[in-house]
Amino acid sequence: MSKTPATLFDRVWDSHVVRQIEDGPDVFFIDRHFIHEVTSPVAFLGLETRDLSVLFPEKTFATADHNTPTLNQHLPVQDLLSANQLKALEVNSAKYHISHWGLGNPKNGIVHVVGPENGITLPGMTIVCGDSHTSTHGAFGAIAFGIGTSEVEMVLSSQCIMQQKPKKMRIKVNGKPGKGITPKDVTLYGISKLTASGATGYFVEYAGEVFENMSMEGRMTVCNMSIEMGARGGMIAPDETTFAYLKGRDKAPKGEAWDKALAYWKTLKTDEGAFFDKEYAFDAADVEPMITYGTNPGMGMGITRHIPTSQVAGGSKASYEKSLDYMGFHEGESMLGKKVDYVFIGSCTNGRIEDFRDFASIVKGRKKAAHVTAWIVPGSHIVEQQIKEEGILDILTEAGFQLRQPGCSACLAMNDDKIPAGKYAVSTSNRNFEGRQGPGARTMLASPLVAAAAAVTGVVTDPRGLIAE
Amino acid sequence: MAYDKFTLLRSSAVPMPIENVDTDQIIPARFLKATERTGFGDNLFRDWRYNTDGSPKKDFVLNNPIYSGNILVAGRNFGSGSSREHAAWALYDYGFRCVVSSFFADIFKNNSLNIGLLPVQVSPVFLDKIFTALEANPHSELEVNLPEQTLTLLATRESESFEITTYKKHNMTHGYDDIDYLQAMKADIQSFAAKSMY
Numbered sequence A: 001m002s003k004t005p006a007t008l009f010d011r012v013w014d015s016h017v018v019r020q021i022e023d024g025p026d027v028f029f030i031d032r033h034f035i036h037e038v039t040s041p042v043a044f045l046g047l048e049t050r051d052l053s054v055l056f057p058e059k060t061f062a063t064a065d066h067n068t069p070t071l072n073q074h075l076p077v078q079d080l081l082s083a084n085q086l087k088a089l090e091v092n093s094a095k096y097h098i099s100h101w102g103l104g105n106p107k108n109g110i111v112h113v114v115g116p117e118n119g120i121t122l123p124g125m126t127i128v129c130g131d132s133h134t135s136t137h138g139a140f141g142a143i144a145f146g147i148g149t150s151e152v153e154m155v156l157s158s159q160c161i162m163q164q165k166p167k168k169m170r171i172k173v174n175g176k177p178g179k180g181i182t183p184k185d186v187t188l189y190g191i192s193k194l195t196a197s198g199a200t201g202y203f204v205e206y207a208g209e210v211f212e213n214m215s216m217e218g219r220m221t222v223c224n225m226s227i228e229m230g231a232r233g234g235m236i237a238p239d240e241t242t243f244a245y246l247k248g249r250d251k252a253p254k255g256e257a258w259d260k261a262l263a264y265w266k267t268l269k270t271d272e273g274a275f276f277d278k279e280y281a282f283d284a285a286d287v288e289p290m291i292t293y294g295t296n297p298g299m300g301m302g303i304t305r306h307i308p309t310s311q312v313a314g315g316s317k318a319s320y321e322k323s324l325d326y327m328g329f330h331e332g333e334s335m336l337g338k339k340v341d342y343v344f345i346g347s348c349t350n351g352r353i354e355d356f357r358d359f360a361s362i363v364k365g366r367k368k369a370a371h372v373t374a375w376i377v378p379g380s381h382i383v384e385q386q387i388k389e390e391g392i393l394d395i396l397t398e399a400g401f402q403l404r405q406p407g408c409s410a411c412l413a414m415n416d417d418k419i420p421a422g423k424y425a426v427s428t429s430n431r432n433f434e435g436r437q438g439p440g441a442r443t444m445l446a447s448p449l450v451a452a453a454a455a456v457t458g459v460v461t462d463p464r465g466l467i468a469e
Numbered sequence B: 001m002a003y004d005k006f007t008l009l010r011s012s013a014v015p016m017p018i019e020n021v022d023t024d025q026i027i028p029a030r031f032l033k034a035t036e037r038t039g040f041g042d043n044l045f046r047d048w049r050y051n052t053d054g055s056p057k058k059d060f061v062l063n064n065p066i067y068s069g070n071i072l073v074a075g076r077n078f079g080s081g082s083s084r085e086h087a088a089w090a091l092y093d094y095g096f097r098c099v100v101s102s103f104f105a106d107i108f109k110n111n112s113l114n115i116g117l118l119p120v121q122v123s124p125v126f127l128d129k130i131f132t133a134l135e136a137n138p139h140s141e142l143e144v145n146l147p148e149q150t151l152t153l154l155a156t157r158e159s160e161s162f163e164i165t166t167y168k169k170h171n172m173t174h175g176y177d178d179i180d181y182l183q184a185m186k187a188d189i190q191s192f193a194a195k196s197m198y
């Protein structure tokens, strides 16, 4: 029987459509739902107002992360509003029998870090969360994307949402990345080429040898940032790397169930000749360590380059000027040598063990620059534990850095970790929007290696000169 | 959440010719700490609208009394970034019922439709004409006709049609939402779930 060739995305999407509405969205079934304290309270309130209950509580997982302090987590949360939200998550989870990893729980951490590391995220699943970086889970060959609070309420009450099937895009990156090139650089490079809206309306599949050779941590970094070019999500076909990562994880299938799942997972790929609405191809050799100079993630460049003129950058001149003005930068300038006040390593983009290994590889044997404030925030308690066990904590302490406790932290600055107005931060997170890291904060997005180079030199520095041979 | 039915809207409009307005600008994260859905309009565009001491920034369009109305007209790629529905709530709570742009971010568009805020996507050329008209006369009115799917610049009678699915149009014109629909098909969902592998 000959079938039309399908993409990985088609396979997973089509098998989750409960009903197709004519000239409307698909009723789309959700396998896993993550919730956190910020975008769920109003959804629970909605359930109450309508007198609805949670249809499949075992498919929803709650963790506290957005609002949590990164110091003294054993003490009561000081900020009353934050404490209120955390309490609401706890109470709602208990009321509806949802698994809840609150503050202090050894499984607690950033939602997109704890899902994969506990084997909750699996290939072929559909996964949503009221957080746009849910795209992270696509690294496992899942369809995963962020939703709004009304949709959180839909999933709680019916395990479905209404979605129009997006168009399909494939981004292939072949070739061999050079020294000091991390998955974050590959993704920032792609976004700089496609712009912050270049993939709006699409779901992306990443393919090619660069992603095939990448670790799961790296793949998560790449899929995580899909939303920063406007895509709903991104995914990578599961392979031996995926299976090896999942085997033995807490909630991953075991024994016979594992064998059965594995057989299914191996079918999850894109057929030869399958149709994509748009395709891009890049050569890894062209990727440099990247850094952003503007106020959206598409405004990035190789660290040795000069800030492009508005003409080269494209878009409206007024918006471009507004952006550079906010950053205090000028067209044509080099970024190298610019003073850095803060360094933030963490978030669901770069808060996994590999990222701290990278950071430590440069910090080792060096000292933190005196004027730099560094926030080093693991993505979860499990990552925190690994940092300690692998001796990374010793390297950090030796160099004058302090390790904080897990959470979203300065990624969105809802807690106390706010970069002060006008200050410059090199951050491994995902958004350099105006005020994202605190009112008036000036964010430069980069990899953990670039962040480490900035942390020890106090200025924007090409990390390649600091990497031990 | 129930919202006002939307059929015909005739109003002056507020121009914001800035591109890539992300949801962190629409409502900064530090105002997301509520456990209820009210009051977000006060902090709409907070950091563009107010100085740190709380005084209004004179040059920001929402502080310019010349402009008013239930329609926001914004530059391309409006609503990018964070999935926070609070952005749509803030716009709605402030009094906007419609946002016009030449391009919207996906999640924002979905969120807006779910809460009764109509995103109207027009061509870049028409968007420019609207900005020009508002600059020439801040009281220029727009007419959004949802049943007909048209946006009209009343001063010149120039009009453009916009897209919306039949399903969403039906919801918006009746004030229904997706939850009503999903509740009505629960049996189908349950039998689907029974066959699901996860």
Ligand code: SF4
Binding pocket: A065, A066, A110, A111, A112, A131, A132, A133, A347, A348, A349, A407, A408, A409, A411, A412, A429, A430
């Ligand atoms: S780390 Fe940042 S992007 Fe990730 S879940 Fe938290 S707030 Fe969202």
